[in-house]
Amino acid sequence: MPWGLLGVELTVCAWILLMLAADIVMPAARKPSLWLLALAGVVCCAGLLIGQSASWPGAFQQMFVADEFSGYFKGLFLLTVAVVIVMTREFHRHLPTHLGAFYMLLFTALLGMLVLASMNDLLMLFLGLELLTFSLYIMAAYLKTDARSVEAGMKYLIMGSVSSGFLVYGIALLYGFAGSTNFAVIQAKVASGSVTLGAEAGLLLLLAGLGFKVAAVPFHLWVPDVYEGAPTPVVALLSVGSKMAGVVAILRVLYGVFLPLQSVWTHLVALLSAATILYGNLGAIPQTNMKRLLGYSSIGHAGYLLMGLSTGTAQGIQAVGYYLLAYLFSNLTVFFVVLLASEAMGGDALDDFKGLAKRSGFLAAIMFIGLLSLAGVPPFAGFVGKLLVLLATVESGRLWLVAIGAVNVAVSLYYYLMVVKRMYLDAPRVTSPIRVHAFTKAVLAFLAIGTLTIGIFQEPFFAQVAAALHL
Amino acid sequence: MPPLLLILLAPACGALVLCVVPEDRHALIRRIALAAATLSLTGALLVTVGYNTGRAGYQQEVFVPWLRSLGIGFHLGVDGISVALVLLHAVCGFTGVLISYAIKERVKEYYIFYLLLITGVFGVFLSLDLFFFYFFYEMAVIPMYPLIGIWGSDVKEQGRVRFSKEYAAMKLTIYLTLGAVIALTGLLWLYTSAGAGTFDLPTLQQHFVTHPLPTNLQQWIFPLLAIGFGVIAPMWPLHSWSPIGHAAAPSAVSMLHAGVLMKLGSYAIIRLAIGLLPDGAQVWTPWLATICVINIIYGGFVAMAQKDLKLIIGYSSSSHMGYVLLGIACLTPLGLDGAVLLMFAHGLMTALAFALVGHVYDQTHTRYLPDLGGLAHQVPFIAACGVIAAMASSGLPGFANFVAELLVFIGGWDRYPVQAICGVFGVVITAVYMLRVVRGTFFGPSKPAFARVQDALSPISRLPYAVLILALLVVGCWPGPLLRIIDSGSRPLIQRLTPGDAQPGRLAGASRALQPNADSPRAGQP
Numbered sequence: 002m003p004w005g006l007l008g009v010e011l012t013v014c015a016w017i018l019l020m021l022a023a024d025i026v027m028p029a030a031r032k033p034s035l036w037l038l039a040l041a042g043v044v045c046c047a048g049l050l051i052g053q054s055a056s057w058p059g060a061f062q063q064m065f066v067a068d069e070f071s072g073y074f075k076g077l078f079l080l081t082v083a084v085v086i087v088m089t090r091e092f093h094r095h096l097p098t099h100l101g102a103f104y105m106l107l108f109t110a111l112l113g114m115l116v117l118a119s120m121n122d123l124l125m126l127f128l129g130l131e132l133l134t135f136s137l138y139i140m141a142a143y144l145k146t147d148a149r150s151v152e153a154g155m156k157y158l159i160m161g162s163v164s165s166g167f168l169v170y171g172i173a174l175l176y177g178f179a180g181s182t183n184f185a186v187i188q189a190k191v192a193s194g195s196v197t198l199g200a201e202a203g204l205l206l207l208l209a210g211l212g213f214k215v216a217a218v219p220f221h222l223w224v225p226d227v228y229e230g231a232p233t234p235v236v237a238l239l240s241v242g243s244k245m246a247g248v249v250a251i252l253r254v255l256y257g258v259f260l261p262l263q264s265v266w267t268h269l270v271a272l273l274s275a276a277t278i279l280y281g282n283l284g285a286i287p288q289t290n291m292k293r294l295l296g297y298s299s300i301g302h303a304g305y306l307l308m309g310l311s312t313g314t315a316q317g318i319q320a321v322g323y324y325l326l327a328y329l330f331s332n333l334t335v336f337f338v339v340l341l342a343s344e345a346m347g348g349d350a351l352d353d354f355k356g357l358a359k360r361s362g363f364l365a366a367i368m369f370i371g372l373l374s375l376a377g378v379p380p381f382a383g384f385v386g387k388l389l390v391l392l393a394t395v396e397s398g399r400l401w402l403v404a405i406g407a408v409n410v411a412v413s414l415y416y417y418l419m420v421v422k423r424m425y426l427d428a429p430r431v432t433s434p435i436r437v438h439a440f441t442k443a444v445l446a447f448l449a450i451g452t453l454t455i456g457i458f459q460e461p462f463f464a465q466v467a468a469a470l471h472l
Numbered sequence: 473m474p475p476l477l478l479i480l481l482a483p484a485c486g487a488l489v490l491c492v493v494p495e496d497r498h499a500l501i502r503r504i505a506l507a508a509a510t511l512s513l514t515g516a517l518l519v520t521v522g523y524n525t526g527r528a529g530y531q532q533e534v535f536v537p538w539l540r541s542l543g544i545g546f547h548l549g550v551d552g553i554s555v556a557l558v559l560l561h562a563v564c565g566f567t568g569v570l571i572s573y574a575i576k577e578r579v580k581e582y583y584i585f586y587l588l589l590i591t592g593v594f595g596v597f598l599s600l601d602l603f604f605f606y607f608f609y610e611m612a613v614i615p616m617y618p619l620i621g622i623w624g625s626d627v628k629e630q631g632r633v634r635f636s637k638e639y640a641a642m643k644l645t646i647y648l649t650l651g652a653v654i655a656l657t658g659l660l661w662l663y664t665s666a667g668a669g670t671f672d673l674p675t676l677q678q679h680f681v682t683h684p685l686p687t688n689l690q691q692w693i694f695p696l697l698a699i700g701f702g703v704i705a706p707m708w709p710l711h712s713w714s715p716i717g718h719a720a721a722p723s724a725v726s727m728l729h730a731g732v733l734m735k736l737g738s739y740a741i742i743r744l745a746i747g748l749l750p751d752g753a754q755v756w757t758p759w760l761a762t763i764c765v766i767n768i769i770y771g772g773f774v775a776m777a778q779k780d781l782k783l784i785i786g787y788s789s790s791s792h793m794g795y796v797l798l799g800i801a802c803l804t805p806l807g808l809d810g811a812v813l814l815m816f817a818h819g820l821m822t823a824l825a826f827a828l829v830g831h832v833y834d835q836t837h838t839r840y841l842p843d844l845g846g847l848a849h850q851v852p853f854i855a856a857c858g859v860i861a862a863m864a865s866s867g868l869p870g871f872a873n874f875v876a877e878l879l880v881f882i883g884g885w886d887r888y889p890v891q892a893i894c895g896v897f898g899v900v901i902t903a904v905y906m907l908r909v910v911r912g913t914f915f916g917p918s919k920p921a922f923a924r925v926q927d928a929l930s931p932i933s934r935l936p937y938a939v940l941i942l943a944l945l946v947v948g949c950w951p952g953p954l955l956r957i958i959d960s961g962s963r964p965l966i967q968r969l970t971p972g973d974a975q976p977g978r979l980a981g982a983s984r985a986l987q988p989n990a991d992s993p994r995a996g997q998p
Contacts, residue, residue: 362495362581378614379607388603388656392542395660403660407653414649418617418642426621426638459539467541 006060006067008049010115016042017108024101032100036090039104043083050075063183064122071118073469074249077329078114081242082107084333087444088234088340095144103143110136114246123172123182126250133246134161137239141231153230160223168210174203188258196262204259214247215303218276228296236292237336240299241329248306256318263313270311275405278304282412291339291349301413302328308406309390312397315471320389322466327382327455334371334448338364345435354420356429365424367449372417374452377410382455474534475515476548480594482511487587490580498579505583509566516562523555525960530600530674543670547600552961553812554597556954557739560819563943564731565590567936568724571827574834575623582623585615596736602659602671613648617641623722627780640720647713648704655700658693665689676748687751694752697745705737706790708767715786723830730789731823735815738796750969761801765894767794772901781829781839784909791898792818798895799880802887803969808962809955810879817872821864824940828858835925841912848914851927855914857937862906864944867899872947
């Protein structure tokens with residue numbers, strides 16, 4: 002049994018049990034400090050992950066592998082969950098009952114993401130995805146007294162189940178084609194050249210199921226409602242962790258298995274990308290709720306990720322890797338500020354952000370940085386991500402897609418600046434300053450400085466991405 | 473420290489330092505900003521004085537490899553063209569800090585954004601790497617949004633808001649970003665099709681000597697760059713953001729905006745579109761020349777019809793930038809020299825004009841021409857400066873604008889006689905509206921409402937006006953040294969464009985006639 006290979010996942014399993022036990026045993030008054038224990042778990046995992054530097058042979062009949070690729074993304078997943086845990090610290094009074102169970106679900110979601118990063122088999126794909134999605138269904142509906150939250154959970158559940166259906170059907174067809182669910186076997190079969198219609202249909206269904214995870218058009222319908230209704234830390238996890246997990250799965254499937262079929266899926270992904278970018282960015286313009294706006298913006302970002310994926314080249318996936326890193330930092334920054342600001346302002350409508358700069362210059366400045374990075378403005382991380390994606394797409398020769406992507410940078414800047422306008426230009430309703438806890442401040446500063454560093458000093462990060470993501 | 477790094481980093485570090493200064497220490501904040509701008513100005517003067525006109529190529533280079541796998545390097549360097557513009561920007565930035573002393577609220581945030589804006593513009597003029605060129609270009613655009621949105625003012629007419637400052641700020645940002653991403657598409661296409669795997673400008677230029685891009689490809693990429701950067705130039709019909717943006721911005725930002733930011737567009741067209749795509753330029757410049765004439769005439773007429781002082785100067789700027797583009801479109805050393813010198817002269821003149829309007833607006837709280845009048849009684853100093861600015865703007869001999877416009881017309885006559893003749897009419901139009909502004913604002917009977925209006929009294933408040941006027945007069949009466957510097961940058965550029973076609977002696981002679989000391993190297997320079 003390769004314990005070292007599974008170290009991170011097993012630690013997460015241990016923490017799942019620990020959190021469950023804590024939820025039952027701990028007195029309710031002590032529960033708010035549970036976040037420290039949860040954070041300690043993530044730190045343990047990170048330590049194990051760093052120790053796991055060497056490449057291991059796969060385990061469980063090659064269903065589970067650990068390579069540079071999985072290491073890179075596991076690192077990003079752990080970072081995401083760590084930030085989300087710190088966010089729940091500010092949010093816990095909305096989660097009065099079963100706070101421990103909430104953290105437990107966070108860890109099951111993390112386990113699902115980790116499994117997805119390491120999967121080398123269609124069954125593992127399904128397992129990881131369902132583990133992640135089921136945790137998210139429950140977490141989205143966690144505010145039981147809030148109708149919007151329950152609606153969000155319900156909507157997510159129904160749409161998610163349908164897409165899981167697509168996924169399973171696709172897996173079945175591919176199994177029928179290759180006689181195995183193992184990626185290596187399917188790849189050998191695809192490379193041999195005799196691809197049946199059934200296999201192509203299977204790939205299509207698989208893409209549909211994964212398109213739901215990354216919120217690509219036409220599987221995006223759940224996004225605005227769920228983003229608006231679900232608790233903000235959960236939305237942060239959904240928009241960063243879950244999207245990243247979807248992209249990881251698409252990368253493994255398209256580039257690890259179906260690369261010889263490039264001529265089929267690159268056009269399809271390019272079309273999806275164009276539709277997703279246009280829908281997300283144009284849909285964001287009329288929004289009046291901050292989280293809804295970020296929902297549409299996250300659809301737009303899914304479009305840019307698909308754009309990188311549509312190239313079929315090593316440059317393309319490296320661009321996607323960098324884009325995800327940038328997206329992680331900037332989006333978590335933005336969601337963190339949204340959480341803090343809506344706590345203080347009493348709502349998450351766009352107009353609740355009026356005059357934020359006067360009430361807390363710090364929060365407004367951090368939000369400004371995060372939004373500009375999402376829009377793709379130098380010197381922030383998002384700019385480099387977008388630039389790399391556009392460059393890879395130019396190299397692949399799809400100039401029409403580049404044109405759509407480039408113009409939508411200006412469109413997205415419009416709605417992000419509408420938020421900036423409210424924060425900086427409009428007068429606040431109440432003028433009392435907002436207090437931000439020193440630890441929270443430190444985490445926010447870390448995220449913002451990270452956004453800036455990834456945007457200015459690209460070399461070390463790009464080297465990391467290039468080492469982890471290659472064909 | 474290399475002077476170019478000093479120029480670029482001084483404002484950036486100033487902004488960083490300001491982040492940790494307490495908000496209510498206004499005097500300290502102003503001093504830090506002034507120190508940063510002064511350092512940049514010192515650096516710019518050092519570079520100008522130390523520039524060797526006899527040496528070809530880029531000078532004072534700084535190179536740090538940045539992202540090796542894509543061929544991105546942090547590469548700074550100047551040639552004659554960028555030296556002139558860096559100097560212009562340093563002067564405008566410095567005087568702008570002094571003019572900004574009028575800002576009284578949210579001072580810290582104001583200077584942070586202001587210094588970031590200055591950093592971005594310096595970065596564009598100094599960068600010799602396409603990646604960093606674009607990087608700084610976008611960095612210069614974004615601070616404009618809060619600067620106009622927070623500290624700007626609505627454009628009013630008869631007490632009614634015609635354009636709100638929020639509208640102006642958003643329009644400006646979106647227009648410029650849209651232009652930028654169009655240009656970015658062109659740049660990425662250029663990078664990919666060059667196949668040299670580098671964003672480095674000199675390397676690409678070398679590469680294109682041996683592996684020129686196919687002409688039909690250049691014909692596609694050139695308009696992307698020309699239109700993308702033309703938005704900020706501002707090229708008709710994409711100019712509509714600019715007068716409104718000028719009008720709504722606070723004085724110092726209008727100064728920078730009209731004085732320097734618009735020059736980013738024409739500079740980018742010279743440096744990238746013409747410098748890298750000579751064949752594309754040959755195909756498209758006749759169209760460019762025609763658009764310039766529309767810019768000049770249309771902008772001039774619209775300026776005549778305005779009643780808001782800042783809108784008048786705003787439209788006049790977009791009209792005058794037409795001359796710059798006309799000079800560029802000539803593709804001759806003479807025209808290009810004229811264009812760059814005009815960028816320099818127009819930048820100083822327009823900065824002066826916006827500073828003056830800013831003072832008038834601060835004191836009278838109106839810029840609406842029919843409400844003004846007779847101010848010369850209260851503000852003799854400002855009125856005198858106003859008359860000087862109007863004369864400079866109309867291209868009177870003795871001011872740098874005269875020399876520059878003359879060069880553009882002489883250069884343009886050879887290639888585009890019709891456009892040049894139409895352009896000359898623009899000078900008349902300018903004279904009409906500038907004289908109207910001066911008469912309507914400063915002359916006539918004294919109005920009782922303005923009895924308490926104050927002149928710029930202290931030496932520190934007179935300093936920016938004095939600096940700008942002095943620079944205009946010095947370059948106007950003695951254009952030789954600056955023209956020699958500009959020429960050393962534009963001549964190799966044009967020669968790359970038409971390698972076989974030596975310039976006719978007549979033009980070279982005219983160019984030399986305007987440079988009395990051309991034969992004695994670096995005469996008159998310390």
